[in-house]
Amino acid sequence: MTSVIAEGVEIDRVSKHYATLPVLDSVSLRIRAGEFVSVLGASGCGKSTLLRLIAGLDTDYSGEIRVAGERVRDTSLQRGIIFQDHRLFPWLTAAQNVLAALRNAPLSLAKKRRAVAEHIALVGLEGFENAYPHELSGGMAQRVAIARGLVNRPRVLLLDEPFGALDAQNRGRLQNELQRIWQHERLTMVLVTHDVDEAIYLGDRVVTMAPRPGRIERIAHVDLPRPRERTDPRYVALRDELLAGFGQSSTVQP
Amino acid sequence: MARFTQTFFWRNAAPRCDCELNREPAKKRKLPDLRGFVLPALAFAIWWAVSTIHGGKGGLLVTPEQVWHTTWQQVTSGALTKALGASLAREASGFAIGSVLGLALGLSLGLSRLATRMIGPSFDTFKQISLFAWIPLISVWFGLGDAAKVVFLSLAALLPVAAHTCDGIHAVPRSYVEAARVFRYTRWQLVWHVILPAALPSVFTGLYLALIYSWLATLGAEYLLVAGSGIGNTLIDGSENFRMDLVLFGIVVVGVTGSLLGRLARAAERAVLERRGGASVKESV
Numbered sequence: 001m002t003s004v005i006a007e008g009v010e011i012d013r014v015s016k017h018y019a020t021l022p023v024l025d026s027v028s029l030r031i032r033a034g035e036f037v038s039v040l041g042a043s044g045c046g047k048s049t050l051l052r053l054i055a056g057l058d059t060d061y062s063g064e065i066r067v068a069g070e071r072v073r074d075t076s077l078q079r080g081i082i083f084q085d086h087r088l089f090p091w092l093t094a095a096q097n098v099l100a101a102l103r104n105a106p107l108s109l110a111k112k113r114r115a116v117a118e119h120i121a122l123v124g125l126e127g128f129e130n131a132y133p134h135e136l137s138g139g140m141a142q143r144v145a146i147a148r149g150l151v152n153r154p155r156v157l158l159l160d161e162p163f164g165a166l167d168a169q170n171r172g173r174l175q176n177e178l179q180r181i182w183q184h185e186r187l188t189m190v191l192v193t194h195d196v197d198e199a200i201y202l203g204d205r206v207v208t209m210a211p212r213p214g215r216i217e218r219i220a221h222v223d224l225p226r227p228r229e230r231t232d233p234r235y236v237a238l239r240d241e242l243l244a245g246f247g248q249s250s251t252v253q254p
Numbered sequence: 255m256a257r258f259t260q261t262f263f264w265r266n267a268a269p270r271c272d273c274e275l276n277r278e279p280a281k282k283r284k285l286p287d288l289r290g291f292v293l294p295a296l297a298f299a300i301w302w303a304v305s306t307i308h309g310g311k312g313g314l315l316v317t318p319e320q321v322w323h324t325t326w327q328q329v330t331s332g333a334l335t336k337a338l339g340a341s342l343a344r345e346a347s348g349f350a351i352g353s354v355l356g357l358a359l360g361l362s363l364g365l366s367r368l369a370t371r372m373i374g375p376s377f378d379t380f381k382q383i384s385l386f387a388w389i390p391l392i393s394v395w396f397g398l399g400d401a402a403k404v405v406f407l408s409l410a411a412l413l414p415v416a417a418h419t420c421d422g423i424h425a426v427p428r429s430y431v432e433a434a435r436v437f438r439y440t441r442w443q444l445v446w447h448v449i450l451p452a453a454l455p456s457v458f459t460g461l462y463l464a465l466i467y468s469w470l471a472t473l474g475a476e477y478l479l480v481a482g483s484g485i486g487n488t489l490i491d492g493s494e495n496f497r498m499d500l501v502l503f504g505i506v507v508v509g510v511t512g513s514l515l516g517r518l519a520r521a522a523e524r525a526v527l528e529r530r531g532g533a534s535v536k537e538s539v
Contacts (some may be wrong), residue, residue, distance in 0.1 A: 057432060075435050086435045091451040095514045100447065104438045127322075132530050 002168060008033040009054060009156060011190060016049060020215035022210030023049050023082035024061070029207060029216065033155075036182055036189045040196060040242070046124040046214020047192045051158050055081045077105060080154035084161040086145035094144045095120060095129035101148045118145040122181065139170035146174075150181065159191040162199070175201060179226065185245065196242050200235060201228055208245060217245070289499025316498045324499040333488070338507065341472050341484040344400065345515075348407020349468045353461060355410040360460070364453070365445060383419065385410055385471065389478050398481040403472075406479070410471035414463035422456025423449055455527055462519040469512050485511075 009031040016024040031037050039045045052058045054065055056075040065072045067079060088097045094127050102112045120129055123143040133141050144164060149157060159178075163171040164173040179202055182189050193199050197213045199206045200222055218237060221227075228235055298318070305317040328334040362369040363377065388409060396402035403487055426449050434448045476486025492500030 053437065057435060075438060081436055084430070085429060087429045087432075089448065089451070091429065101437045103443060103447070104440075128453070134530070162506055 002209055008068070009190065010036070010064075010066040011050070011054070012064040012066070013228075014044070014050070014053060014061055014065060016053070016058075016061040024053075024153050025215045026063070027214065027216055029219075031188060031190060033188055034186050036191070036202055036204045037207060038199035038206045039190065039192045040194065040199040040206055041209035041214075042194060042211055042246070044214075045209040045211035046160075047209050048160050049214065050209075051160050051190065052079070054156070057081075058197035077152040079147035079156045079158060081153060081158040081160065082142075082145050082149040082162045084164045086133070086138075086141040088141055088148070090133050092128050093130045093132055094136065095127060097133070097144055097149045098151050101151050105152055115151055116147075118210055119151045121142075122150065123147045123177065137170075139166055139174065142170075142175075146178070146181075150185070151159050152232065153185075154187065154189045156190065159189065161193055163193075164193070171198075176227070177201065183226070196239055196246070197230070200238055201230070202241070206242065207236075207240065243246060256319055310526070311413050313496065316502065321502050324497075324503050328488075328500075328503060334507070337483055337485045337488045338511065340482065340522040341476065341486065342511070344407060344475070344484065345472045348471070349465055350402045351404065351410045351467060352408035352411025353415050353464055355408065356415025356460065356464065357419055357457070359412065360361035360416040360457075363416065363420040364423025365449070377416070381413060385413075386474065386478070393479055400482060402479050403475040403482075406475045407468045407471050411468040412433040414467055415457075415460040418451065418460025418463070419458050422453030422460075425456065426452040458523045458527065462516075462523060465515050465519045466512065469515055472509060 009029075011027055011029040011031075014027045015022070015025055027046075027050060029037075037041075037059055039047045039050065049058070054067070056072045056074065057074060067076075072079075079209045081187065083092065087191070088094075089100060092100060098116045098119055099112060103117060105112065107115065120126060123146050125140060125143055125147070128136065128140065131140075133144070138146065142165075162178075163174050166174065175198060178189075182202075191202060192201070203222055206222060208217045208220070209215065220242065224232060224234060230236075302318050305315050308315050359373070363374060367441070385406070388406065392402050392405050396405055430448050430452055431444065434444045439447065472484070473486045473489075476482075476484040477490065480487070480490065485504060487502055489504040489508075492498065492504060
């Protein structure tokens with residue numbers, strides 16, 4: 001697989017309201033091409049909203065979001081998004097679900113089929129191409145969703161608590177696989193999570209957001225070599241430091 | 255638990271391999287379950303006993319032998335074939351016309367905001383009118399023949415198909431529509447590849463109900479728009495000539511036919527929807 005040219009994301013003084021309720025208040029952030037940024041925050045801090053804005057699913061906001069220098073006005077095949085619920089179509093098999101993401105890709109059917117097979121292999125699901133979503137476990141279904149999010153070879157992959165609904169074992173395994181894919185493909189990834197450990201384990205930077213209205217509170221650089229050791233004193237120190245801001249639970253409570 | 259929820263929320267929850275087990279978890283015995291026959295057998299025994307003691311006099315109560323005799327006569331003379339054939343032909347054309355129109359109406363109500371605004375309120379009012387309230391109007395406009403009956407049956411089939419198609423489309427999860435937006439689907443692709451497949455189970459429920467309703471309406475039509483032949487007319491003949499044997503024979507035929515139609519519809523539904531299982535709207539990871 002050839003590498004994709006990764007492009008950066010610029011978020012410039014973005015504010016958003018739902019009716020009179022402010023959701024995001026002047027959020028600015030520059031994400032380098034190929035960077036892995038974790039966005040950490042309690043529920044209601046607007047982190048998922050921010051991700052939807054980057055995806056182009058919602059364009060009703062003030063400020064500007066640019067990807068590769070171009071303003072985001074709608075969804076794009078250049079920006080993939082993976083949600084907490086896998087959102088696979090239940091009437092299609094795993095392979096058909098991945099193929100469905102390529103419907104408007106400028107490729108021949110043969111190339112599409114090859115891309116589907118490659119991405120099914122990438123997430124380790126060879127042999128399950130013809131399984132329907134209800135025949136897959138939660139972890140496997142989320143792998144299909146990851147394959148579907150990557151198959152268009154996006155420059156930016158947005159992840160909205162993608163492992164939130166999985167058990168600890170599956171979560172750990174998929175975190176490692178995501179890291180492997182990120183290192184292999186060199187694309188820009190933005191991960192929204194409420195799990196401090198996950199944010200540090202995967203991110204080059206951890207952006208902490210505070211609620212009401214959603215805003216960036218602090219940005220921590222994670223200068224630790226990959227794969228990261230969760231017992232590394234610097235890792236532990238950073239985790240304690242970030243948790244201190246939330247009151248000592250391993251995940252951030254609302 | 256997940257299996258249970260699936261079965262609970264959707265009749266076709268069964269995966270293809272162990273569907274019989276899944277549909278009826280209580281059924282473990284190897285012998286066919288005959289408990290459903292207990293009640294009919296008991297009723298038959300009482301009927302037989304009472305009518306034999308009563309002696310079949312006066313015509314109010316006939317013996318099973320008399321009904322059997324009539325059945326034999328109806329079958330061999332071709333009267334049953336003729337009556338049932340006429341009824342089923344009516345049922346089929348009414349169901350077909352009503353379903354096609356119902357699908358068209360349901361699709362436009364479900365997909366077009368303009369149609370919802372323009373037709374929606376009228377359709378909601380129309381739904382509240384009892385089907386039988388149309389009989390006087392239909393009989394004046396279309397007479398008492400087959401045309402009138404088919405119009406009535408079409409009306410009976412149209413309502414459930416239109417309502418369930420429209421509801422099914424409205425119930426398509428937003429998350430599917432968003433996924434399609436991420437993949438840059440055009441409106442046509444969204445409808446054809448996402449909304450219609452997602453709404454299909456509900457459409458099937460509508461078609462299933464339409465088949466049942468239009469069969470019930472067939473009897474209603476034959477009763478209220480009397481001219482012509484049909485299984486409903488067999489019943490009327492029996493009642494008018496005070497032949498309870500013919501009435502009872504007609505009732506059995508109507509029940510068996512309705513039950514077979516229902517089974518047919520379910521089998522068709524299962525064949526189409528079976529493999530995708532229960533993982534539809536209600537699925538959680």
